[in-house]
Each structure stands twice: as structure tokens, then as C-alpha cells.
Amino acid sequence: MFEKxxxxxxxxxxxxxxxxxxxxxxxxxxxxxxxxxxxxxxxxERYSSAQDTQDRGKTPTDNFILKLNVGKVRSKITLQVEHDPIDDNQAHTSVLGEKDTEARIHLMRISKIILPLSFHE
Structure with a gap:
């Protein structure tokens, strides 16, 4: 088990x-x-790359990856970021707190797409 x-x-x-x-x-x-x-x-990010995070999805190519700064997430009073490692993922982290409309808009504004989807026409 990994240390928190x-x-x-x-x-x-x-x-x-x-x-x-x-x-x-x-x-x-x-x-x-x-x-x-x-x-x-x-x-x-200390324990995972964007690619690692994508690869943990059921169908990795069906997912895109966002990158968020922890301090900016925490700047929204209702949100907390806690390291929450699990047996097969030392990088696992939980964002706690209500994701009301205001919080979701805040997260949207501070997010950056780091691995986009590849759309096929």
C-alpha cells in the first residue's frame, strides 16, 4: 500500500x-x-503521466486528458485535493467537494487539454 x-x-x-x-x-x-x-x-502528475492516466481507461482512445493546477483547484473554497493512492495506482487523487455549476465552471476555466481525442470523420 502506498503512503498518503x-x-x-x-x-x-x-x-x-x-x-x-x-x-x-x-x-x-x-x-x-x-x-x-x-x-x-x-x-x-508526480506519479503519473498524461498517457498513463489515459491508459487506465477501459478504452483509452475514447478519453481525453485534462491538466489542472492543484492550487487553482483549491482556490475554489468548496473544493479540496487529496492524495488518495489505491493498490494499483499510487497517483490516484481525489477532488472533494460539491461540483455545483459554479465549481464546474471554475474547473473548466482552469483546465487545459493535454491529450486530445483523435476524431475520425
Whole structure:
């Protein structure tokens, strides 16, 4: 089991988004920011690459990867970022707090697509 660590504000996390949550233009929409269970699951860049995060999806090519700065996520009072390693993923991190419309728009504005989808016409 991996030790839980404090994530510095200057670090980054990766968030995997399924293609069904976008409009086929690689645009970040507020609705992509959602909890699975009690938190939004992400990966800490210290222990994962964007490609590693994408590869953990059921069908990796069906997902694009967003990069978010931890300090900017935390700047929204309702959101917390905690290292939450699991047996097969030391990078696993949880974004806790309500993802209301205001929080989702905040996350959308601070996100950058780091691995886009490849659309085939």
C-alpha cells in the first residue's frame, strides 16, 4: 500500500474525460466535472503521466486528458485535493467537494487539454 502524501499547490493533476461528454470538438464543457462515488477521481502528475492516466481507461482512445493546477483547484473554497493512492495506482487523487455549476465552471476555466481525442470523420 502506498503512503498518503500532501500535494503542493504548485503541482498538477490529470483528469480523464470520456468522449461522450464532449461535443466532438475537444472542447471542455462544465458537465465533464463529476464525481464517481464521493469524489472526482484524478491522477497526481508526480506519479503519473498524461498517457498513463489515459491508459487506465477501459478504452483509452475514447478519453481525453485534462491538466489542472492543484492550487487553482483549491482556490475554489468548496473544493479540496487529496492524495488518495489505491493498490494499483499510487497517483490516484481525489477532488472533494460539491461540483455545483459554479465549481464546474471554475474547473473548466482552469483546465487545459493535454491529450486530445483523435476524431475520425
Amino acid at each position: 502524501e500532501e500535494i503542493p499547490d504548485e503541482d498538477y493533476i490529470f483528469y480523464r474525460v470520456h468522449k461522450n461528454l464532449t461535443d466532438n470538438k475537444n472542447e471542455i464543457l462544465p458537465n465533464v466535472f463529476r464525481d464517481k462515488g464521493t469524489s472526482m477521481s484524478t491522477d497526481w
